[in-house]
Amino acid sequence: MGTHRTRGAAVRAAAAFAAVATLLTVPGPVRAYADPTPAELDAQVATAWDELESVVEHYDTTRENLAATRARVAATDAQLAPLNQQIDDLQRKVGTIAAGIYKSSGEGPATALLSGESAGSLLNQLALLDHVARDQDQAIQALRVVTDRYETQRRALKNLERQQSTQDRELTVTKAVIESNLAELQALRTKVYAARASRSGLRDPYVPVFPNDAGGTALRYAYQQLGKWYEWAAAGPNTFDCSGLVLAAFRQAGRTLPHSAALQWKQVRHITRDDLRPGDLVFYYSDIHHVAMYAGDGRIIEAPQTGQQISIHQMDHAPIVGYGRVV
Structure with missing residues (x-):
């Protein structure tokens, strides 16, 4: 852009x-x-x-x-x-x-x-x-x-x-x-x-399955961050934006990603929706300005936006551009 x-x-x-x-x-x-x-x-x-x-x-x-x-x-x-x-x-x-x-x-x-x-x-x-x-x-x-x-x-x-x-x-x-x-x-x-100041009572109780691979390690880290607040341009350890959460999660798995959803899209291996497994990435909007981590069962873990906490949501809450796997 x-x-x-x-x-x-x-x-x-x-x-x-x-x-x-x-x-x-x-x-x-x-x-x-x-x-x-x-x-x-x-x-x-x-x-x-x-x-x-x-x-x-x-x-x-x-x-x-x-x-x-x-x-x-x-x-x-x-x-x-x-x-x-x-x-x-x-x-x-x-x-x-x-x-x-x-x-x-x-x-x-x-x-x-x-x-x-x-x-x-x-x-x-x-x-x-x-x-x-x-x-x-x-x-x-x-x-x-x-x-x-x-x-x-x-x-x-x-x-x-x-x-x-x-x-x-x-x-x-x-x-x-x-x-x-x-x-x-x-x-x-x-x-x-x-009333949204505290959203803990509204949290999706879903617990992902964590595969024994880099994606599983990253997903476990992201899951452990549930409830932490969104902050733009942040990549942890206390606050995150969307691509910052993905970056920090895969750092735990020994993978290096840029702090940008668009650049992460260019670096991952593109896969189909049918190939999704826990730990894969889901990219949103035509200019790819949002990214989340697939948690399984049609759900994602994401740092949504300012004023919200890292949480689990349904994957199809916004227009999806594509899916990627960090290799």
Whole structure:
């Protein structure tokens, strides 16, 4: 997603929040016609959250991509350093041999040839120098081809880093909007659903089966986090967002995943719904801004949204894009 799309999502999120606020502050005379039902409020808050979660996930994705680009620049620099050193060493070697021949011939090779002193020896030395220089020149040229390729790659990476750094700075500003909207969303949810402050009595009692594999280990960790609160851009140990919970869970299984639902989708092996087993991942919405962990029996464990706790839900509560397995 581009920066303009992120800004647009932030604006739409703010508009959705405003719509919820309008529903809550309808003047007395028209209240009989405009008083929202719980279902209408749920729909308004869900719309606001869908827009906002896109911004949150884009923020996570941009930070992940920038970190990866910087790591690639550092790796390229590490590869360039020894190559440049090898070129310098080869050039120094040829120079040392040439200097040695010059010194051994007194005033220089031409003088030695004219004087007739050790001409055979000098010609042998010159032939050796020519042979060594030719071999070293080929090696230098080969090294320069590799070095040029790395330099070209480095320039492209630095350009990408500059672009991503610009996005990162812009998203730092967007972050303030996100946090403000999140605070407003939480206030609205509290105002409308004060009784939801504690949801332990509503928790799905389902207990997953934990397979003896990486997915099972991750699922067990996610299950142990039930009741902990959602916090955007968090990956534990006390709060999580959706992709942060998945990241932390699979870290327990020795697997490394990015902190982004969209990037996780690109990294997993895609499977069909019929292939789902506990510990697999379920991805939601066309821009893939939400991810959950399949718990079995048509259920998922997820960090839903701000103001809610990690919980077990029915899998088909939102549009599913696809399914994935961490291998």
